[in-house]
Amino acid sequence: MFEPDRIDRKILDCLQREGRISMTELAERVGLSASPCTERVRRLEREGVITGYHARVSPEALGKTLLVFVEIKLAAKSGDVFEKVRRELLHMPEVMECHLVSGDFDYLVKFRLRGMGEYRHLLGDILKKLPVAAESRSYVVMEEVKESLFLPVDR
Structure with missing residues (x-):
């Protein structure tokens, strides 16, 4: 298992705060020259510690102002059922996060949508696509x- 040292931790901290920072600036902040710093970043990428770089987009700018969390409880549970549900939810672009959880329900799903009409339609689609009858509980974020x-x- 990869164990980041003090410099690696500084690199990770800086890159999380400013993913577009130049290698020269990053190297200065962590106390290295550019070449060893670049090699450390590449190693962190190869090791799977850094999994990607992303632009954070404003949901409001895209009209996605409704944030909803949905608990989904399946009527039947098996490895096959979980795999079918997983495949369905993975292919829905509106799903921002989906977690199989322990407790009173099976899945916790996060959506960002344009409004309640889109949400009502989406929830109906999800419940129809699931391989077994399901119960849902929704939480609209205020x-x-x-x-x-x-x-x-x-550190």
């Missing part, structure tokens, strides 16, 4: 207090 992709890097 205020986003905090949303972050930043993963704290222990």
Whole structure:
């Protein structure tokens, strides 16, 4: 298992905050020259520690102002059923996150949508596509207090 050192942790912290930082600037911030810093970043990418670089897009700019979390409880459970549900949800572009969870329900799904009409249509589609009858419970977000992709890097 890969174990990042102090410099790797600094690199990860900086890249999470500023993914478009130049290697020269990154090297200065972590106390290396550009060449060894670039090699460390490449190693972190090869090791799967850095999984990608992304632009964070404003949902409002795209008219996706409705944030909804949905709990889905399946009527029957098996490896085959979970795989079929997984395939269905993976192919839905409106699904931002989907987690198979333990507890009173089976899946927690996050959607960003244009409005309640789109949500009503989408929920109906999901429930029709699932391989077994399902129950759902929805939570419409009234205020986003905090949303972050930043993963704290222990020092």
